[in-house]
Amino acid sequence: MSYFINRKEHLTFWEKLYLPEIFRGLSITAGHLLHSLFHIDDRMTIEYPDKKKELPPGYRAEHRLMLREDGQIRCTACMLCQTICPANCIEIIAEETEDKTVEKRPKLFTINELRCIFCGLCVEACPCDAIRMDTGKYENSSFNRKDLIYDIKKLASNHPDNAGKISSALY
Ligand code: SF4
Ligand code: SF4
Structure with a gap:
C-alpha cells in the first residue's frame, strides 16, 4: 500500500x-x-540553571507518595497504577497489614524514573489519591542509574509538604 x-x-x-x-x-x-x-x-x-522557568499548573514532574495523618502512606497496594503503567516502571509487592482501616499496604514500591514517560496514567488510576506528580522536579539526572529508581522512602519524602510528617515506622 x-x-x-x-x-x-x-x-x-x-x-x-x-x-x-x-x-x-x-x-x-x-x-x-x-x-x-x-x-x-x-x-x-532563560539563563538556566541559574534561573528556572515557572511550570504550568498540572505539569507532570517526579512522583511522590501521599501520606495519611499518621504518617503512613495512603497506598493500599491495589496495583492499579502498576497495571496501567505503559512503561512498566512501577513495581509493587503487597503485604497484609494489622491496620484496621486497610487490608494491604506495599511492602515494596518502586518507580523507575528513568523508564517513566510521565504520562500521568498512574495518578489518574489511583483510587486513593496516593500518588501525585506535583513535585515540580524535572531535573532527574544522576551519575548512577540506581539513584533514579525511587523507593517508598524517597517517594514519600519527595515533596516539602511531607517533611516532618513521615512516620518513623515507614519502612
Ligand atoms: S507517569 Fe506513566 S509511565 Fe510514569 S510511572 Fe506513571 S503510568 Fe508509568
Ligand atoms: S493505584 Fe494508588 S493505591 Fe493502588 S497501588 Fe497505586 S498508588 Fe497504591
Whole structure:
C-alpha cells in the first residue's frame, strides 16, 4: 500500500516567486531578535540553571507518595497504577497489614524514573489519591542509574509538604 500527501495549496503570485517569502521570514526573525535585545523581560530563553522557568499548573514532574495523618502512606497496594503503567516502571509487592482501616499496604514500591514517560496514567488510576506528580522536579539526572529508581522512602519524602510528617515506622 502506498501513501502520499496531497497538498493542494494555492500560492499567490508573490509566494510563487519564493524570494519575497524568504525575506519576509528573515524580517520576522530579525524582528524577534531586536525585540529580545531591547525587551529583556520578554525573552523566551532563560539563563538556566541559574534561573528556572515557572511550570504550568498540572505539569507532570517526579512522583511522590501521599501520606495519611499518621504518617503512613495512603497506598493500599491495589496495583492499579502498576497495571496501567505503559512503561512498566512501577513495581509493587503487597503485604497484609494489622491496620484496621486497610487490608494491604506495599511492602515494596518502586518507580523507575528513568523508564517513566510521565504520562500521568498512574495518578489518574489511583483510587486513593496516593500518588501525585506535583513535585515540580524535572531535573532527574544522576551519575548512577540506581539513584533514579525511587523507593517508598524517597517517594514519600519527595515533596516539602511531607517533611516532618513521615512516620518513623515507614519502612
Ligand atoms: S507517569 Fe506513566 S509511565 Fe510514569 S510511572 Fe506513571 S503510568 Fe508509568
Ligand atoms: S493505584 Fe494508588 S493505591 Fe493502588 S497501588 Fe497505586 S498508588 Fe497504591
